[in-house]
Amino acid sequence: MIEIKFFGRGGQGAVTAANLIVQACFKEGKFGLAFPSFGAERRGAILNAYARIDNNPINVHQQIYEPDIVVVLDKKILHMANVVEGLKPGGYLIINTNTIPEELNIDGRLFIVDATRICLDLNLVISGWPVVNTAILGALSKATNIIKIDTLIQIIEENWKGEVGRKNSEACKKAFQETYEVVLKSFTRR
Numbered sequence: 001m002i003e004i005k006f007f008g009r010g011g012q013g014a015v016t017a018a019n020l021i022v023q024a025c026f027k028e029g030k031f032g033l034a035f036p037s038f039g040a041e042r043r044g045a046i047l048n049a050y051a052r053i054d055n056n057p058i059n060v061h062q063q064i065y066e067p068d069i070v071v072v073l074d075k076k077i078l079h080m081a082n083v084v085e086g087l088k089p090g091g092y093l094i095i096n097t098n099t100i101p102e103e104l105n106i107d108g109r110l111f112i113v114d115a116t117r118i119c120l121d122l123n124l125v126i127s128g129w130p131v132v133n134t135a136i137l138g139a140l141s142k143a144t145n146i147i148k149i150d151t152l153i154q155i156i157e158e159n160w161k162g163e164v165g166r167k168n169s170e171a172c173k174k175a176f177q178e179t180y181e182v183v184l185k186s187f188t189r190r
Helices: 014-027 075-079 115-121 133-144 149-159 162-178
Strands: 002-009 031-037 046-054 069-072 091-096 108-113 180-182
Touching: 002 014, 002 075, 014 031, 014 046, 014 133, 014 149, 069 075, 069 133, 075 091, 091 133, 108 133, 115 133, 115 162, 133 149, 133 162, 149 162
Parallel strands: 002 069, 069 091, 091 108
Antiparallel strands: 002 046, 031 046, 108 180
8 A cells, every 4th residue: 555645735735636646546446545634724724635545445544654655745844844754764755846955864765846836837826825736746646656647637637627627737747747856865764
């Protein structure tokens, strides 16, 4: 089973991202489960969303404490929460950022993409906030290959029609193309 933990802020689409990845896994013949966890429900508050993917039915219905993959939708969260807590050794950390975070100590693989810029360029903004969920899914596909990019595009276009669907598909594709792995100089073993 692959377990994914999303860190986002209210309004960025972390919960929707978890739901979309599960929809995509269903389309590929896999099983999935997505659910959110948040306290004060307000725009900008930090929240978590979770997704599980497996080739077999999933009977675990609890938060994820030791994820295989951590996805961070806002680089500022790196200074507010320990996003790598519980990340399995050799796990994946995917961050929406335009700079390489030097302070990270992980025993895993780090991928970055400037999803915010991509979404601003495409005017994927609601109430002044770039909505980076579809872009970050492109990065997740590129980094892990657990879901094909074509499947994600199909799911996005099924969920949003017209211009909104086109922009979100484009964000996903661009993030897939622009995501790259950062080789960390050192890491701390758990």
